[in-house]
């Protein structure tokens with residue numbers, strides 16, 4: 001297997017590479033990544049000497065073509081994306097470029113070079129919000145943000161490239177993911193690193209929004225199962241039935257760190273109510289391939305909090321670099337005030 005993984009200098013992609021190197025020790029692995037704000041060489045430090053690295057953008061057709069010529073992948077897995085929903089409220093265009101155009105460029109190269117398998121990583125957010133019941137792979141797409149709409153565009157290209165050109169592409173739709181090496185900007189690492197720096201954490205309203213959480217190691221093994229055992233042309237939800245409200249998540253983190261609930265600062269939703277209230281998925285189709293998550297939410301969250309407590313050498317330089325602080329200042333504005 002010659003496995004090309006895009007976006008593996010980021011959170012989930014780096015765990016997928018670790019999983020691949022153990023599951024298929026004979027595989028040749030390459031990473032293609034633009035090293036944007038959330039993609040860092042430090043995230044790949046433990047496997048960098050075992051992979052080839054191509055530095056560039058997935059929407060750059062000549063760079064992608066040169067990388068395919070040089071590496072000749074049999075398997076292509078696409079994690080590269082603008083991945084932060086809140087950031088899409090400030091720069092929707094950049095999300096469309098990477099998450100739609102980039103996918104199309106990658107699929108064209110995969111088609112030209114006759115890849116045996118292409119796996120595209122999508123999200124449960126393409127389905128929108130659900131108040132009762134659970135999304136299946138057949139649920140309609142009702143994305144509510146520029147991020148989820150752009151992801152839905154890339155996701156729909158999977159079906160189109162399979163139907164139109166026979167590209168052997170599989171798509172996975174994963175739930176909210178947490179774990180080590182998470183850029184300190186999304187909810188769990190953002191809250192964790194702020195608390196470890198003695199700062200308050202902003203919670204929208206009563207914190208009643210509910211998300212389905214999955215540990216990054218389980219998400220990575222789910223994608224591996226879909227790639228190796230799934231059917232081309234099919235979509236697979238990757239979920240763990242672990243629904244928790246944002247308030248429950250932050251309370252568990254405060255408990256693990258031995259901190260007081262007074263560190264929660266309730267603020268109005270900066271998206272003016274545009275926050276999806278609940279995500280929930282049925283992952284039975286992937287489980288039928290023999291995959292099952294192995295890490296309970298309580299155990300996984302506690303271990304993640306301890307990882308961040310012990311690994312300031314990884315997140316400290318990223319936190320202090322200032323680009324996230326600049327984003328938070330723009331996004332939260334006055335609502336965090338002196339607590340920013």
Ligand SMILES: NC(=O)c1ccc[n+]([C@@H]2O[C@H](COP(=O)([O-])OP(=O)(O)OC[C@H]3O[C@@H](n4cnc5c(N)ncnc54)[C@H](O)[C@@H]3O)[C@@H](O)[C@H]2O)c1
Pocket residue numbers: 006007008009010011012013032033034035036037038039040056057058059078079080081082083084098102121122123124151173174175176177178183
């Ligand atoms: N984090 C989650 O909770 C979650 C849940 C479901 C699905 N997903 C999807 O999983 C994938 C990975 O998410 P993540 O949380 O690891 O994101 P991340 O932001 O940590 O990593 C994204 C990586 O892609 C790279 N990248 C960005 N734009 C690029 C471009 N134009 N060309 C090449 N590389 C580029 C970045 O440098 C980074 O290394 C995304 O497609 C995301 O939509 C994430």
